[in-house]
């Protein structure tokens with residue numbers, strides 16, 4: 450390797466390790482977490498007598514793990530099977546430890562973890578930084594070390610730590626202490642926080658501190674199975690992008706909440722928008738749906754390896770909204786090797802598909818002198834080698850999103866461009882169309 454090549458590599462490594470030093474140093478979530486989480490779809494259904502198939506019980510997670518292996522989810526990258534609220538007994542055991550509800554989890558969490566691990570998957574669990582969980586089960590306040598050790602003893606691989614029933618001035622201390630407690634166990638336990646969500650009502654959270662303690666963090670309200678909920682999360686993320694986008698990178702991610710694709714509330718175009726935007730935002734891809742009963746189109750979308758490759762891009766830069774007009778938004782995410790992912794979201798909910806010419810975008814400069822463009826959504830299409838003068842029209846369905854990847858063609862451009870993305874400060878103000 451020539452000396453120029455060597456120094457470029459050195460600088461790249463320095464910049465990347467600088468980023469890693471500032472993130473929670475547990476070696477996890479180097480790309481956004483992928484898996485399944487029960488909350489949005491199954492909530493706090495504890496009625497196993499009348500609804501054994503859908504209640505929060507070991508059977509639900511075992512069946513989900515089985516399907517994840519059989520139906521290609523694990524192969525697509527979905528790895529964590531996660532329990533949310535309502536799993537424990539209302540009382541701690543005689544030694545002050547959390548215990549699973551004995552009727553719904555007769556084998557206990559440790560057996561469930563063994564089962565999930567035997568399928569090549571990982572198990573996530575849920576607890577709360579305060580005196581009680583949001584649904585009224587025992588909280589971890591005063592028990593952080595015990596609970597972290599209990600989860601480690603059971604072989605749990607991820608903890609979602611909620612923020613209900615906690616004095617907001619103590620949130621930071623609580624989340625940091627649980628982070629330390631997990632670390633002390635010596636096990637690799639991915640740490641998913643809700644710290645900023647609970648702090649935003651009182652003050653602007655300190656994202657440097659959050660990134661040092663957590664592998665991902667919820668910022669905005671709980672997702673519902675509706676288009677208005679998905680839109681409000683996207684609006685929140687764009688409106689706060691100057692604050693939240695710079696904090697994302699390998700080891701730590703902003704979490705806009707679960708994917709609700711495959712449920713009841715979104716049209717197919719809206720499901721495509723959620724998938725595309727979650728990939729652009731470098732968001733954890735935690736599905737909350739019933740994988741035992743999901744329509745083939747939703748399954749194909751969730752397993753789309755082109756979109757997953759954008760989500761999991763190793764550069765680990767979160768995308769942002771670059772253009773907002775009355776009916777269209779453009780979001781972009783810098784990718785490794787100087788490439789760019791571009792999402793054009795049609796917010797108009799009347800009429801037919803709108804045409805959009807991406808060549809007009811300022812970021813199309815990466816096509817100088819040439820670039821290779823692939824349309825990933827709404828259908829896969831190789832648009833071929835284009836130049837700044839090419840005429841391209843992508844069609845965007847109402848409430849849908851067209852997703853493109855753009856790769857510069859010349860090899861010397863590729864190298865320089867990669868460095869450029871790493872060094873250029875983010876310009877997040879929305880440009881005019």
Ligand code: GLA
Nearest residue numbers: 488533534582583584611671
């Ligand atoms: C909060 C969280 C949700 C879910 C519920 C469980 O609302 O934000 O994601 O965990 O609690 O009670």
